[in-house]
Amino acid sequence: MSDIKPTLKQRFDRWMIRHGRVLVIGLPYLWLFLFFLVPFLIVLKISFATAQYAQPPYSALFQWVDEGVNIAINFGNYLFLLSDSLYISAYLNSIRIAAISTVITLLIGYPMAYGIARAKGSTRNLLLMLVILPFWTSFLIRVYAWIGILDREGLINAALMGLHIISEPLIIRQTEVAVYIGIVYTYLPFMILPLYSTLEKMDGSLLEAALDLGCKPWKAFATITLPLSLPGILAGSLLVFIPAVGEFVIPELLGGPNTLMIGRTLWNEFFSNRDWPIASSVAIAMLIFLVVPIMYFQHIQGKTEDPGK
Amino acid sequence: MSQGANQQDAQICVQTSQPWNDPDGVPFIRFEKVTKKFGDFYAVDDVSLDIYRHELFALLGGSGCGKTTLLRMLAGFEDPTEGKIYIDGVDMANVPPYERPTNMMFQSYALFPHMSVEKNVAFGLHQDGYSKSEIKERVADMLALVQMSKFATRKPHQLSGGQRQRVALARSLVKQPKVLLLDEPLGALDKKLREQTQFELVNIQEKLGTTFVMVTHDQEEAMTMASRIAVMNEGVIKQIGTPFELYEYPNSRFTANFLGQVNLIEGTLVDDDEKYAIIQSDDIGGEIYIDHAVQGHEGTTLWVALRPERLRLCTEKPENTTRNCFAGKVEDIGYLGGLSTYHVRLETGKRIRVSEPNTHRHNEPRYTWDDQVWVTWETGSASVLNQ
Amino acid sequence: MNGKRSIFLMSALCFGFAFLYVPIMLVIIYSFNEGKLVTVWAGFSTKWYVELFRDDAMIDAAWNSLRIGLMSATLALAIGTPAGLVMSRFGRFRGRTMFSGMIAAPLVMPDVITGLSLLLLFVTMEQLVGWPAGRGMTTIVIAHTTFCAAYVAVVVQSRLSGMDTSIEEAAMDLGAKPTKIFFLITLPMILPALMAGWLLSFTLSLDDLVISSFVAGPGSTTLPMKVFSSVRLGVSPEINALATLIIIAISVLIIIASILVMRSERQRARQVQEDTGIPG
Numbered sequence: 001m002s003d004i005k006p007t008l009k010q011r012f013d014r015w016m017i018r019h020g021r022v023l024v025i026g027l028p029y030l031w032l033f034l035f036f037l038v039p040f041l042i043v044l045k046i047s048f049a050t051a052q053y054a055q056p057p058y059s060a061l062f063q064w065v066d067e068g069v070n071i072a073i074n075f076g077n078y079l080f081l082l083s084d085s086l087y088i089s090a091y092l093n094s095i096r097i098a099a100i101s102t103v104i105t106l107l108i109g110y111p112m113a114y115g116i117a118r119a120k121g122s123t124r125n126l127l128l129m130l131v132i133l134p135f136w137t138s139f140l141i142r143v144y145a146w147i148g149i150l151d152r153e154g155l156i157n158a159a160l161m162g163l164h165i166i167s168e169p170l171i172i173r174q175t176e177v178a179v180y181i182g183i184v185y186t187y188l189p190f191m192i193l194p195l196y197s198t199l200e201k202m203d204g205s206l207l208e209a210a211l212d213l214g215c216k217p218w219k220a221f222a223t224i225t226l227p228l229s230l231p232g233i234l235a236g237s238l239l240v241f242i243p244a245v246g247e248f249v250i251p252e253l254l255g256g257p258n259t260l261m262i263g264r265t266l267w268n269e270f271f272s273n274r275d276w277p278i279a280s281s282v283a284i285a286m287l288i289f290l291v292v293p294i295m296y297f298q299h300i301q302g303k304t305e306d307p308g309k
Numbered sequence: 310m311s312q313g314a315n316q317q318d319a320q321i322c323v324q325t326s327q328p329w330n331d332p333d334g335v336p337f338i339r340f341e342k343v344t345k346k347f348g349d350f351y352a353v354d355d356v357s358l359d360i361y362r363h364e365l366f367a368l369l370g371g372s373g374c375g376k377t378t379l380l381r382m383l384a385g386f387e388d389p390t391e392g393k394i395y396i397d398g399v400d401m402a403n404v405p406p407y408e409r410p411t412n413m414m415f416q417s418y419a420l421f422p423h424m425s426v427e428k429n430v431a432f433g434l435h436q437d438g439y440s441k442s443e444i445k446e447r448v449a450d451m452l453a454l455v456q457m458s459k460f461a462t463r464k465p466h467q468l469s470g471g472q473r474q475r476v477a478l479a480r481s482l483v484k485q486p487k488v489l490l491l492d493e494p495l496g497a498l499d500k501k502l503r504e505q506t507q508f509e510l511v512n513i514q515e516k517l518g519t520t521f522v523m524v525t526h527d528q529e530e531a532m533t534m535a536s537r538i539a540v541m542n543e544g545v546i547k548q549i550g551t552p553f554e555l556y557e558y559p560n561s562r563f564t565a566n567f568l569g570q571v572n573l574i575e576g577t578l579v580d581d582d583e584k585y586a587i588i589q590s591d592d593i594g595g596e597i598y599i600d601h602a603v604q605g606h607e608g609t610t611l612w613v614a615l616r617p618e619r620l621r622l623c624t625e626k627p628e629n630t631t632r633n634c635f636a637g638k639v640e641d642i643g644y645l646g647g648l649s650t651y652h653v654r655l656e657t658g659k660r661i662r663v664s665e666p667n668t669h670r671h672n673e674p675r676y677t678w679d680d681q682v683w684v685t686w687e688t689g690s691a692s693v694l695n696q
Numbered sequence: 697m698n699g700k701r702s703i704f705l706m707s708a709l710c711f712g713f714a715f716l717y718v719p720i721m722l723v724i725i726y727s728f729n730e731g732k733l734v735t736v737w738a739g740f741s742t743k744w745y746v747e748l749f750r751d752d753a754m755i756d757a758a759w760n761s762l763r764i765g766l767m768s769a770t771l772a773l774a775i776g777t778p779a780g781l782v783m784s785r786f787g788r789f790r791g792r793t794m795f796s797g798m799i800a801a802p803l804v805m806p807d808v809i810t811g812l813s814l815l816l817l818f819v820t821m822e823q824l825v826g827w828p829a830g831r832g833m834t835t836i837v838i839a840h841t842t843f844c845a846a847y848v849a850v851v852v853q854s855r856l857s858g859m860d861t862s863i864e865e866a867a868m869d870l871g872a873k874p875t876k877i878f879f880l881i882t883l884p885m886i887l888p889a890l891m892a893g894w895l896l897s898f899t900l901s902l903d904d905l906v907i908s909s910f911v912a913g914p915g916s917t918t919l920p921m922k923v924f925s926s927v928r929l930g931v932s933p934e935i936n937a938l939a940t941l942i943i944i945a946i947s948v949l950i951i952i953a954s955i956l957v958m959r960s961e962r963q964r965a966r967q968v969q970e971d972t973g974i975p976g
Contacts, residue, residue: 013873020874025789028779028845032798035842039813042820108715111708118705127709129954134716136896137946138903140920140927141939145719148726148931155722158735188716208386209419211406213433213484217701220407223432227423239804246806248906253927263808270812270910280816283809290806298800301850 040287047280050074077281087282090260091289097176097251097261098244101183102237105191108184109236113195114225117202128196135189143182143253150178150254174256182250187243191236198232199225231300238297242290262286328361329537336395337362337520338383338488343392345378345544352378354544355392360537365514365521367535369528369567375544376524380490383522384413397487407436410487414494418477420465426452426476427461433484451479454513471502478510482517489514491523495530507533528568532556540564556616561696565614572620572661573694574613578605586693588613594657598632600688605695612694617664619690622651622675622682634685637661639676651676653684720943727936744937751934757922761902764833764918768840769897773890775841776848776897780889781882783849784856785864802846811910814839818911831913839911840904844897851896855889856882888957895953899946 006014081087116127134142149155150173157169172178202225210220248263255261262282270279328334336359345353353375360366368376381387382394385406394401396410412433420429430451434444452458455475465473474497481489494510495503511534514521525531531538532552539549540563548555548564559565562573576590576597586603587596588611597613605611627634640660641652650664661684665675676682727745731738748754779799802810818828818835828834863885867877883890905920912921926932 021786024778025782025786025795028775028782028849029791029795029798031775031845032779032795032842035814035817035838036798036802037794039810039817042816043809043813046816108708108712111705112712115705115709125954125958127713129950130713130716133947133950134720136899136950137720137943138920138939140903140905140923141723141935141942142720144923144927144931144935144939145723147927148722148936149719151931153733153735155735185715185719188712203417203419205415205417205419206421208384208406209413209415209421209480210432211386212384212409212411212413213480214407214436215432216407216436219436224421242804243806246808248808249924263806266808266812267906276816279812283812286806287809294801294804295797297804298797301796301800301803 043280043283046277047077047284048074049277049280050076074277077277078285080278081281081285086260087262087265087285090262090265091285093260094245094247094262094286095289097179097183097259098241098247101180101187101244102191102241104180105184105187105240106233106237109188109191109195110233113192113199113232116192116196117199131189131192131196139186140249142186143250146178146182146185146254147173150181173254174259176255176259178254179251179259179261182254183240183244183247186250187240190239194235194239195229195232198229198235202228235297235300238293238300242293242297245290246286328364329359334361335398336360337364337397338522339393339395340379341393341395343379343382343389343394345375345382345387346390351544353382353389356544356546357392358539358546358549360520360522362520363518364536365511365523365534367531367538368522368524368541369526369531369538370541371526371567374541376541377492378544379541380413380492380522380524383488384411384490385409411490412481412484412486412488413490413492414477414481416493416496418465418473418497420473420476420480422465425462425464426457426468429465429476430480430483433480437484447483451483454482454516455479470497470499471506474498474506478513482513482519485517486519488520488522491521493525494523495527496525503530504533510534532568540567542567558692559614559694562612562614562694565692565694570617570662570664572615572617574615574659576611576613578603578607578609578611581605581607588693592657592659593635593655593661594659595635596632597691598688599691599693603693609695614692614694615661615686615690617650617662618648618666620661620663620684620686622653622663622665622684624676624680624682626683627685633688633691634683635661636681636683639678639680639682642674642676642678644674649674651682653682655684723936724940724943727933727940729933729936732933744933745941748934748937748941753917754919754922754934754938757917757919760833760916761919764836764840764908765898765901767837768844768901769894771837771841772844772848772897773894776845776893777852777886777890779845779849780852780856781878783853785861799846799849802843803850805843807904807906808910810843811839811907814842814907815910831911832916835911835913836908836916836918839907840897840901843907844900847896847900848890848893851889851893852886855886859885891953895949 112131116124116131119127147154151157152169152171152173154173156172157166160166161169206224206228207220210224211217215223245261246263246266247261248267251259251261251264252267255264263286266279266282266286269275269282338358338360340356340358343353343356344351356375356379358379368379370376378387382389383396383401385401385404388402401409421432424432427448430448431444434447439447448461449458452461455478457472457475457479460468460472460476465476468476474494478494491510495506498506507530510521523531523535535552537549537551538555540547540555542563548560550558552568555564556568559568559571565571565573574590574597575592576588578586579589579596580587581603583602585601586599588599588603589596590613599613603611626636635655637653637655639651640654643650643652644667646667648664648666650662653661653663655661663684728740728742729737730741730743779795783796783799814835815831818831818838821827822829828838864877864881867881868874872880903920904918905924908918909921909924912918923935923938927935
């Protein structure tokens with residue numbers, strides 16, 4: 001360009017223009033790669049190892065033996081998972097509990113989201129804040145709150161017995177019902193928010209057009225509102241379903257010893273049995289099941305945030 | 310349209326072309342002292358209005374004038390706070406939108422994004438439980454009418470603005486409503502397409518004989534299309550009339566200003582005879598002679614409305630008359646192709662707008678900046694407004 | 697016309713909000729209960745709050761949590777902000793799909809998986825490079841930063857995609873360099889999103905039990921871990937008191953924040969109204 005030697009600042013600026021982009025992408029990319037993606041590969045690796053009484057408590061997968069790599073892949077962990085009905089039933093239980101809770105959350109959350117979306121200006125903001133507020137308060141404390149309500153000596157039993165409706169306390173805590181209540185309660189905001197945002201964005205004149213063309217209100221809801229809010233339903237359901245499958249705290253605190261869920265199994269394998277390879281294979285097995293919903297979630301997440309589509 | 314009733318209707322339409330002037334005419338749509346309040350705000354304030362069968366009636370006004378509210382009350386999306394609305398003699402109170410004999414074409418078109426063009430048009434027929442074959446036939450007919458048959462299987466987002474507009478029209482017409490409501494039907498189209506579509510809409514209306522009630526803010530659109538126009542402002546109807554009546558005989562400064570260009574000259578009535586009137590105006594610096602009686606008290610303030618194209622410019626003071634002739638200087642010239650507008654500054658400081666057609670190609674503009682000119686007009690061209 | 701529908705929606709909202717708030721209210725009420733039993737009201741008392749503040753282990757855990765929260769939220773902002781910027785402003789680049797995947801996945805990934813995988817990473821890293829030596833605050837902060845950064849990225853991204861790019865283009869047109877544009881134009885515009893992201897990260901970090909449990913070491917017990925170990929045994933009035941304090945602190949913070957946001961928005965609306973003379 002010119003013969004004059006660029007100053008240090010100019011050089012820096014030029015360098016920034018050329019490489020700044022890479023720098024901005026690089027930092028978060030590297031961090032997430034190292035602390036999010038690589039760990040999964042390690043989990044995968046260790047799931048093929050065998051447990052050892054050592055530090056760390058698993059065998060090495062690769063061993064340098066005589067100018068070559070000896071790979072000791074051990075499928076035993078996975079075979080063990082398949083052979084033991086405990087794991088299989090924990091899986092099926094988790095999926096069933098997560099699915100049922102998701103449906104209940106949807107049934108409670110949809111009318112709420114719809115009501116909020118139809119509310120006027122300041123009321124709407126207030127209602128929205130009321131939905132978000134519990135989401136900010138401690139998750140653990142919200143689960144804990146239900147212990148006092150559902151317990152054998154809890155408030156529900158005290159109230160029902162005080163009113164002489166029942167004579168023997170109901171067993172609610174330490175049942176699956178308590179787990180449903182816990183999941184629905186803690187994940188309800190995650191369902192309401194995406195539903196609200198699709199319902200709020202929906203053009204009100206579409207519903208008016210349907211009414212105008214002779215459609216009765218409930219039918220207009222079924223043929224117009226419901227199909228158009230499908231993205232919100234899907235996003236909300238995935239936001240509830242995926243974490244609920246791996247939920248640990250809720251079944252641990254509200255469920256009984258028989259409420260087996262896979263997150264709880266993983267926790268016990270790791271902390272109680274100290275069997276890291278089995279815990280890893282449980283994690284990988286859970287991940288394999290969740291990979292499709294997670295990728296689908298990412299897909300719709302990308303679609304809603306990409307204004308080009 | 311094969312229905313016999315429609316053909317009959319069309320014949321009646323031809324017989325009485327101006328039913329609003331017929332004392333025995335029965336209004337098809339009637340607003341009776343209708344008021345609509347949103348909180349403390351009067352969106353529509355005590356409006357009474359009759360619309361006749363086969364009319365293409367336009368509600369014209371700026372944003373927030375209440376025209377859309379009036380239309381939405383007709384469709385049933387809003388309930389009047391007070392007053393009654395009748396369509397074809399039936400009180401519409403407590404009739405929900407889905408049971409009204411009206412269909413609406415929305416400003417946003419409100420096409421269902423998850424349905425194809427065909428499905429959109431068929432939607433209304435499905436609600437009424439027509440047989441599949443009949444729905445198919447009527448949808449096909451309607452799409453042919455709006456020239457959209459080729460696009461039947463497309464989704465709305467695959468269509469251009471003009472195509473969406475046609476689908477919206479087809480969808481609202483396919484149920485053969487007694488009244489078609491159009492909310493800014495051409496608002497989303499560009500100018501060229503809008504002009505073309507205006508005539509197509511009128512042709513379709515004439516073909517089907519359906520009563521159209523249209524809301525628009527575009528005075529040109531209203532004038533081209535409508536049989537009658539109601540000019541609205543702040544929830545009140547200022548004037549109802551044919552485009553001709555509104556343009557030539559405005560009843561207020563508001564209407565005169567709203568439709569077309571106008572020069573408004575303030576003055577005081579000094580002489581009011583049976584055959585003429587004289588208005589003294591400091592605004593223009595002299596007397597204005599009016600060729601008819603004004604019927605007002607002498608001394609009241611009045612406004613004289615003069616359309617720019619009814620004014621004439623001349624370089625010499627006209628000799629044959631001394632009336633209505635004022636001197637000024639050309640300040641601005643706008644060349645619009647078909648005509649030129651001149652802004653003339655009178656000696657009083659008043660600016661007057663005059664437009665002259667450019668009838669010949671080779672003529673130089675007759676006047677240029679700073680030319681001394683006289684502004685004059687025929688005595689019959691002025692309308693006198695008292696509000 | 698829609699009377700029946702609004703009655704239905706109203707009752708759905710009432711039921712929903714009762715469901716959301718009654719349990720929290722009960723915890724608050726019973727934190728002032730004199731007795732130890734949940735079901736029996738033995739009179740008003742603040743003795744459980746006194747007990748709580750005498751519990752040194754609890755106070756230590758609270759300090760740990762606060763320190764971890766502050767560090768993680770700040771780091772998450774540093775990593776999540778460029779990530780959000782990249783997602784909304786950088787268009788296509790090689791590896792974008794993986795990048796967006798790494799941002800979306802932590803939002804839904806079950807905690808047990810994230811916790812386990814991070815722990816195994818730390819163990820492996822210690823074996824290979826000797827860092828981080830053992831587990832403790834550092835590992836918790838890294839773990840929290842990772843999932844909080846994803847939240848920050850989403851918040852920043854959604855704020856940016858709602859904003860007109862022409863403002864940044866105008867700055868470029870007027871001769872500002874990309875770095876300058878970011879600090880002078882983009883950053884001030886996304887400041888509310890950054891504040892929200894930081895606050896969100898802070899509370900998420902403060903709230904996390906499962907991931908911390910996996911990657912914590914001796915001496916780095918966080919508040920949720922301490923709470924969890926005591927509520928496993930059942931209801932404890934001391935925890936009621938702690939819960940009440942947390943709920944009140946967070947509610948006050950959130951309410952102040954939203955009042956500030958609302959007020960500034962209203963002020964802006966009023967200013968626009970005055971400037972243009974158009975009534976709302």
